[in-house]
Amino acid sequence: MSRKYNFSAGPAMLPLEVLEQAKAELVDWNDSGTSVMEMSHRGKDYMSIAAEAEANLRDVMNIPDNYKVLFLQGGASSQFSAIPMNLLRGKDTADYINTGAWSKKAIAEANKFCDVNVVASGEDSNFMSIPDTASWDLNSEAAYVHYTPNETIAGVEFHDIPDVGDVPLVADMSSTILSRPIDVSKFALIYAGAQKNIGPAGLTIVIVRDDLIGDCIEGTPAMMDYAIQSKADSMYNTPPTYSWYLAGLVFKWLKGKGGLEGMAAINKRKSDKLYAAIDNSDFYKNPIDLGCRSWMNIPFTLGNSDLDGDFLEQAAEKGLVTLKGHRSVGGMRASIYNAMPEEGVDALISFMAEFEKKYG
Numbered sequence: 001m002s003r004k005y006n007f008s009a010g011p012a013m014l015p016l017e018v019l020e021q022a023k024a025e026l027v028d029w030n031d032s033g034t035s036v037m038e039m040s041h042r043g044k045d046y047m048s049i050a051a052e053a054e055a056n057l058r059d060v061m062n063i064p065d066n067y068k069v070l071f072l073q074g075g076a077s078s079q080f081s082a083i084p085m086n087l088l089r090g091k092d093t094a095d096y097i098n099t100g101a102w103s104k105k106a107i108a109e110a111n112k113f114c115d116v117n118v119v120a121s122g123e124d125s126n127f128m129s130i131p132d133t134a135s136w137d138l139n140s141e142a143a144y145v146h147y148t149p150n151e152t153i154a155g156v157e158f159h160d161i162p163d164v165g166d167v168p169l170v171a172d173m174s175s176t177i178l179s180r181p182i183d184v185s186k187f188a189l190i191y192a193g194a195q196k197n198i199g200p201a202g203l204t205i206v207i208v209r210d211d212l213i214g215d216c217i218e219g220t221p222a223m224m225d226y227a228i229q230s231k232a233d234s235m236y237n238t239p240p241t242y243s244w245y246l247a248g249l250v251f252k253w254l255k256g257k258g259g260l261e262g263m264a265a266i267n268k269r270k271s272d273k274l275y276a277a278i279d280n281s282d283f284y285k286n287p288i289d290l291g292c293r294s295w296m297n298i299p300f301t302l303g304n305s306d307l308d309g310d311f312l313e314q315a316a317e318k319g320l321v322t323l324k325g326h327r328s329v330g331g332m333r334a335s336i337y338n339a340m341p342e343e344g345v346d347a348l349i350s351f352m353a354e355f356e357k358k359y360g
């Protein structure tokens, strides 16, 4: 078997140990005689799998007891609408920070439900930097403030949690959740699609403070109503059972890696060395402001874009795949989530040096 180093932004790599465990118990989980995929979500076996996954997530993220954890479907994108539906709670305006492509999508969806006040935008810098939080024009009457801690496409990340006073803070953590410790109590709601740093696609995690649950707007579909989902322990209908199980294996794997402190040290080392390789060369460039470079998604361009095709082809020959940048940015993008081994980043850096020597 030869596993490739897959730099895809999502669905992304999963830890090999997790895949091996899933394989070992694929057809017969824990002598139950059935696959997890074939279990009733209301049966004792599956209920134990689901509960253990939640307990381990609460443990690794240190989630306070007054927060509910929901295991939903529909991706982060369906939360773009579920959030205004659930959190407006009688108000008609919400604050949004626009730091790039995913912020814009969240804003477009929220616009269907309320007055969106864009309090800060990185548009002037072509989204290569984050507007200084001191300049944000926050509205103390807003129902909530929404931001995107890591913009997956451009590779722009907040390295601190913005202070928004008493207004509930909502974060789309799809591409940064579990990459480092965070203080959950600073947030009203955290959400993330699973396919980047949690597990397989099909699962969406919502962590929401319990006093904000209930009182959603009229017409909210039951599937999107946090009160209904929370009351049903995320089993209002059949949940994405296998993705939930696999996410549970990832949470356990994280504990073995020293939890989020351990992961953060590895992630910082991985991203530091890749940025250093880019910055120390005359051939590769990353345009993002030094203060907000992402740990997880690192776009870079070559000195001559005519060489992009050769770069991708020769990288693939070395087992370094899915490095093509997003169509809106061009060039390359290396997504180096938790499951990307440090050796994968080292292999990419060596290949980049070799390629530069040949063509630079």
Ligand SMILES: *Cc1c(COP(=O)(O)O)cnc(C)c1O
Residues within 6 Å of the ligand: 010, 074, 075, 076, 077, 078, 102, 148, 150, 151, 152, 172, 173, 174, 175, 192, 193, 194, 196
């Ligand atoms: C990938 C991504 C999304 C979209 O996630 P889906 O689960 O595909 O809906 C939203 N926000 C961010 C920051 C992302 O990286």
